[in-house]
Amino acid sequence: MSQREKDLSSQSIIHMEGNKTSISNLKLPKGIAGYSARKRTRTFSYDFSYDSTDCESANFVSQEKIFKDLGSDVLLAAFQGYNACIFAYGQTGSGKSFTMMGSSEDRGLIPRICEGLFGRIAGMTLWDKASFCTKVSYLEIYNERIRDLLRKKSSLNYNLRVREHPKAGPYVEDLSKHLVQNYCDVEELMEMGNAKRTTASTVMNNISSRSHAIFTINFTQAKFGGEMPCETVSKIHLVDLAGSERAHNSGSSGVRLKEGGNINKSLVTLGNVISALADWSDDGVSPNMKKRHVFVPYRDSVLTWLLKDSLGGNSKTIMIATISPADLNYSETLSTLRYANRAKNIMNKPTINEDSNVKLIRELRAEIARLKVLLGQGSQIALLDSPTALSMEEKLHENEARVLELTKEWTNKWNETQNILKEETLALRKEGIGVVLDSELPHLIGIDEDLLSTGIILYHLKEGRTSVGRDDAEVQQDIVLHGPSLEREHCVFENLNDLVTLVPLGSSQCFVNGIPVMEPYQLSQGAVILLGRMNMFRFNHPKEAAKMREKRKSTLLSSPNSSMTDVSESSENLSSPAPQPGCVLLFESIIYAIFHDRDLQGDEKGLAVFHQLQLQRIREVHVGFAGQHVRVLGTTEHTIFTMYTYSKQLTQGLCQALLRGLSPEAEELSRRHPLLQGDLMELSLNWKAYIPDLCLNSRLRLSSQFKRALADLVYFLHGNMKEKPSLADVHLLLYTSVRVKVSPHPRPHAISWLLLTDTHVGLVQEDGVFHPTPRSITLMPKQAHFEQVALRELLDVRCVLVADRDSFITVDVVFKATRVRYQEFRQLGKNNMRAIPSLSEYYLFPFSEVWELTFGCRKEAAFVINHLSMV
Numbered sequence: 001m002s003q004r005e006k007d008l009s010s011q012s013i014i015h016m017e018g019n020k021t022s023i024s025n026l027k028l029p030k031g032i033a034g035y036s037a038r039k040r041t042r043t044f045s046y047d048f049s050y051d052s053t054d055c056e057s058a059n060f061v062s063q064e065k066i067f068k069d070l071g072s073d074v075l076l077a078a079f080q081g082y083n084a085c086i087f088a089y090g091q092t093g094s095g096k097s098f099t100m101m102g103s104s105e106d107r108g109l110i111p112r113i114c115e116g117l118f119g120r121i122a123g124m125t126l127w128d129k130a131s132f133c134t135k136v137s138y139l140e141i142y143n144e145r146i147r148d149l150l151r152k153k154s155s156l157n158y159n160l161r162v163r164e165h166p167k168a169g170p171y172v173e174d175l176s177k178h179l180v181q182n183y184c185d186v187e188e189l190m191e192m193g194n195a196k197r198t199t200a201s202t203v204m205n206n207i208s209s210r211s212h213a214i215f216t217i218n219f220t221q222a223k224f225g226g227e228m229p230c231e232t233v234s235k236i237h238l239v240d241l242a243g244s245e246r247a248h249n250s251g252s253s254g255v256r257l258k259e260g261g262n263i264n265k266s267l268v269t270l271g272n273v274i275s276a277l278a279d280w281s282d283d284g285v286s287p288n289m290k291k292r293h294v295f296v297p298y299r300d301s302v303l304t305w306l307l308k309d310s311l312g313g314n315s316k317t318i319m320i321a322t323i324s325p326a327d328l329n330y331s332e333t334l335s336t337l338r339y340a341n342r343a344k345n346i347m348n349k350p351t352i353n354e355d356s357n358v359k360l361i362r363e364l365r366a367e368i369a370r371l372k373v374l375l376g377q378g379s380q381i382a383l384l385d386s387p388t389a390l391s392m393e394e395k396l397h398e399n400e401a402r403v404l405e406l407t408k409e410w411t412n413k414w415n416e417t418q419n420i421l422k423e424e425t426l427a428l429r430k431e432g433i434g435v436v437l438d439s440e441l442p443h444l445i446g447i448d449e450d451l452l453s454t455g456i457i458l459y460h461l462k463e464g465r466t467s468v469g470r471d472d473a474e475v476q477q478d479i480v481l482h483g484p485s486l487e488r489e490h491c492v493f494e495n496l497n498d499l500v501t502l503v504p505l506g507s508s509q510c511f512v513n514g515i516p517v518m519e520p521y522q523l524s525q526g527a528v529i530l531l532g533r534m535n536m537f538r539f540n541h542p543k544e545a546a547k548m549r550e551k552r553k554s555t556l557l558s559s560p561n562s563s564m565t566d567v568s569e570s571s572e573n574l575s576s577p578a579p580q581p582g583c584v585l586l587f588e589s590i591i592y593a594i595f596h597d598r599d600l601q602g603d604e605k606g607l608a609v610f611h612q613l614q615l616q617r618i619r620e621v622h623v624g625f626a627g628q629h630v631r632v633l634g635t636t637e638h639t640i641f642t643m644y645t646y647s648k649q650l651t652q653g654l655c656q657a658l659l660r661g662l663s664p665e666a667e668e669l670s671r672r673h674p675l676l677q678g679d680l681m682e683l684s685l686n687w688k689a690y691i692p693d694l695c696l697n698s699r700l701r702l703s704s705q706f707k708r709a710l711a712d713l714v715y716f717l718h719g720n721m722k723e724k725p726s727l728a729d730v731h732l733l734l735y736t737s738v739r740v741k742v743s744p745h746p747r748p749h750a751i752s753w754l755l756l757t758d759t760h761v762g763l764v765q766e767d768g769v770f771h772p773t774p775r776s777i778t779l780m781p782k783q784a785h786f787e788q789v790a791l792r793e794l795l796d797v798r799c800v801l802v803a804d805r806d807s808f809i810t811v812d813v814v815f816k817a818t819r820v821r822y823q824e825f826r827q828l829g830k831n832n833m834r835a836i837p838s839l840s841e842y843y844l845f846p847f848s849e850v851w852e853l854t855f856g857c858r859k860e861a862a863f864v865i866n867h868l869s870m871v
């Protein structure tokens, strides 16, 4: 119940059981003759009845359940090539928008259907080699006028007209259609459209939709199934109608009253259409077959005209009726229930929307098969020389040739459509006295230095390769240029997965931002490109630019103790890492590692970029043992990049931020994953912990190899123990990074990993170099990645000194003294000793080793102190 219904102490009059919904009229007095309980309560049956009044109740139905029941049917229909439609009808405030769109926390059918669509596409492309093209549009009908909700500022978006195509049916002229490649694209458009919807506050609903909104997905799929081309087109209308309130109930007056009239005009027509169709279908004969002429007033309102196919035509349609449980809405609710009950009778005639050429190919193939059988039979009964057989054979060859030709045509057409569809997104529009060019594809804009040149040149960089060269090149070039120092085949622009790379050919002259480019070079938004000496272009990447514009804010991640973040890159030969204490800057589309470059002199002194990597190139995010580092892996050696965080919390923060940037669904999927939520040290040291990789989509995974690293470490320690226990008795209790100073034998690295077992305390170094196996760069190193171990028995610990400085805890661990010879003793820096006995060469001096350990985490320091003190 809404707040208003609660404030008016409303009672619930709705009861649902199975697929039945009952409504009671509390105004009819009880127990008086003539008013039986049956009369007080009316029951309707539908395909489903959903109760979402009380989320605590066992009968509560969630948005997810609605999607599973209804949305998945729509998805199935779309993939089978049927048109589909869901429309929500009901009184103001009863939950239409909630069901269709929902909120960001509790998403409704439209976002879930779109997400489901791309989820399935991701799965199918992999196996079925199918191609898909998805476009969306979003409009509202307000006061009988159609408005485009997705067109940016333009006078064009108001008052669009409905037209009717003889085959494709009614459509809205000039309505913008937007090509979408993933759910993220749809989400952006949905947000934009929702913000534009005409809403106003009425007494009954604070944010009431005053318009009918139609979100349409045009979904085309093409594939070869058993060498047969197959292409289907399906149109999915998802409709959120305006509220059907009565003027006196909603407190409307003036403009709102006029709206009410127009809203109701559409709804009244919808009612009439439903009535006419239901009458038609009552005796089980579909409208198209009926001889009797019944007029269906589709054209009486914009809404019904547009939804003509969905209502009684070629579509699988679902009507959702939303109702209020409150007694004060009795009559509206009853009328909604009756309306829905009537709509049940409508019979649609959905058919698969197949491409006409594909249909022809299929028919020809069937004919070929039939002819082959006939000819086969003919040969058995010696008909082969007869004229019938000859003409059959001719026909067979003719059909085969035709099928080949049609299949080739279809394949070319589909390949072209893939590109043309994207180019269609280029739109010229007038804005004030200016003309604005909207394009969604990466492109080059000519910057001509010739004062006499007047035109504007735009070249699209389509998905795949775009060649650039002269008109006398042997192979025809996609972009033909002239001018000094321009080679016949000058360069190629490669556009793969929205990353555009300039590939110079031979020794051609190519410059990006004034710097000569000899090797393939990845372009970013706004780059100025010079080809030869005269042809200058600006590179635009609209998607990248849009993201950069909208989210200029950057996320800055740095270690709580920034001197404890090291970054290392695998260099070309993967042999020498370059560890540098530094800082990682994670932006929307790129990650930078910067460090303080001490080698620079004078004015140049300062911060330098150690490594940078486009997030889109990342295919795997790898969590290091005990969460001490994060490694990102792309597909080439140059895109492997390791960040030593020395902190499990920072590792998780970094992984989450990276995944968020890489995949829209990451947030949801990764919410419960152990690598992002669990204690990484505990998970690493536990043999039994099962940590599956998190596959976010076909191209991105979050992984770890804890068990393998743990095995490596245990073997490594066992090999270095003097008194060897059985391998099974080596239990690792702790593994964490510490800043160390060891005397008398200092360690080469200031930061080491401290480990504790039941019997030993040790320091190791992780091998910073990444050793991929030659074939697969994403495999883990073959050799163990631990080195430089210092291992002491716990029984040798003599003293633990604790100093608590600022936020760090320093622990000095003093080990049992050993005796060293005088020579060695001198080398250890104690040569200022004066009284040296004559036999000092052979005298053994007592000497204690001390480890000064500084912890970044107090909890771990406490664990070590406790463990050593207990010993």
Ligand SMILES: Nc1ncnc2c1ncn2[C@@H]1O[C@H](COP(=O)(O)OP(=O)(O)OP(=O)(O)O)[C@@H](O)[C@H]1O
Residues within 6 Å of the ligand: 002, 052, 053, 090, 091, 092, 093, 094, 095, 096, 097, 098, 099, 205, 207, 208, 209, 210, 241, 242, 243, 244, 322
């Ligand atoms: N099933 C539900 N669960 C939780 N909240 C709901 C549910 N249905 C509706 N609401 C809440 O009720 C309020 C009104 O719902 P909504 O805006 O969807 O109604 P509507 O039918 O679209 O109204 P209008 O026709 O005026 O646009 C919203 O605040 C919405 O969040």
